[in-house]
Amino acid sequence: MANANIKDIAEIAGVAISTVSRVINNHPDVSEETRKKVMEIIEEINYIPNNSARNLKRSNSTDIGVLVKGIYNPFFAKIVQSIEEEVAARGYTMILHYNNDHANDIEAAIEFVKEKKLKGLICLGGNFSNLQEAHLEDLDTPLVLASTDLEEDRKRPFFSSVTIENEKAAYEAVDYLCRLGHKKIGIITTGEEDQCVGNLRLKGFRKAIAHHGISYDENYKEIGEYTFESGFDALNRLVDRVGDLTAIFVTSDIMAIGAAKAILNRGLRIPEDISVMGFDGIDYAKFFHPSLTTVNQPGEYMGKKSADILFDIIMNNKAHQHIILKTELLESESCKKLV
Structure with missing residues (x-):
């Protein structure tokens, strides 16, 4: 078969592409029966592995890549620091790369691995909803996605x-606002390109208000981009359009702080005029005045756990894992109960 690749071999053998890759690279976690079957097909079709890919796979690199979506979200800072500590403790080196807001995240990850010949890769944020096994077939580099959410693909x-x-975390945050008596609740979330996180938090918002008998109105939604400025601008657009807000749920603290600043600039008070709920639990939220009520994510532990899983695969040939961590609603000064 001319120009055959490992996808063709996998189809003929009736196995996964990753299984063919493990056979080619002499990984031990393949049964002898499967190994023999795949090798017979390889010989039969005279398959010749791509040399550059093989060289990449045989690399003795000790570099671990961390790919961060965007450069503005301080929530990632603690995760990166935690990963770096775990990487260094094992004698490896961390290479940090920022992916701009509009680049294709899957393509950026693949290019990063190939260019740096990485031993492993951790991705913070980004949209990997269309990630397929074929994207990784020539890399043989373990991938861990952190702080993104492929809800239906966790297995x-x-x-x-x-x-x-x-x-669920967004539902609990908005349910808290509803239980305080708020009915005119706005949301600032991220756009269509943030399917993995922003869209899920919007779904949680909609479920919570529906549970409390509040109809969803698109006029109460605005879009931001994980920056102070976009949160500031989004709040102004929202209040200009609907002037009766009593509360706002913002799907990241950095946007929530920008929104809070816009509220104060308009001569309004927090929480007396508008209550503000954030999401992430970054340090800025604690030290902003008034301090933000927010959903706290365990960033440091998320980083440590991501590195632990990655090195279990690299050093101990363990299987991939999908871990779900708990969040906590941190009550502070920015939300008020309505009389």
């Missing part, structure tokens, strides 16, 4: 993930 065996239940 897929060719990558690992460490995340939270974004929809």
Whole structure:
């Protein structure tokens, strides 16, 4: 078969692409029967592995990549620090790379691995909803997705993930606002490109208000981009459009702080005029005045767990894992109970 690749071999053998890759690279976690079957097909079709890919796979690199979506979200800072400590403790080196807001995250991850010949990769944020095993077939590099959420894909065996239940956490945050008596609740979330997190938090928002008999109105939604400025601008657009807000749920603390600043700039008070609920639990939320009520994510532990899983795969040939961490609602000064 001319120009055959490992996908063709996998189809003929009736096995996964990753199984063919493990056979080619002499990984031990393949049964002898499967190994023999795959090798017979390889010989029969005269398959010749891509040399550059083989060289990449045989690399003795001790570099671990961390790919961060965007450069503005301080929530990732603690995760990165925790990963770096775990990587250094094992004698490896961390290479940090920022992916801009509009680049394709899967393509950026693949290019990063190939360019740096990484031993492993942890991705913070980004949209990996269309990630397929074929994307990783020539890399043979373990991938861990952290702080992103592929809700329906948590059981897929060719990558690992460490995340939270974004929809549930958002539901609990907005339910808290509803139980304080708020009915005119706005939301600032991220756009269509943030399917893995922003969309799930919007779903949680919609479920919570529906539970309390509040109809969803698109006029009460605005879009931001994980920056102070976008939160500031989104709040102003929202209040200009609907002037009767009593509370706002913002799907990241950095946007929530920008929104809070816009509220104060308009001569309004927090929480007397508008209550503000954030999400992430970054340090800025604690030291902003008034301090933000927010959903706290365990960032440091998320980083540590991501690194632990990655090195279990690299050093101990363990299987991929999908871990879901708990969040905590931190009550502070920015939300008020209505009389």
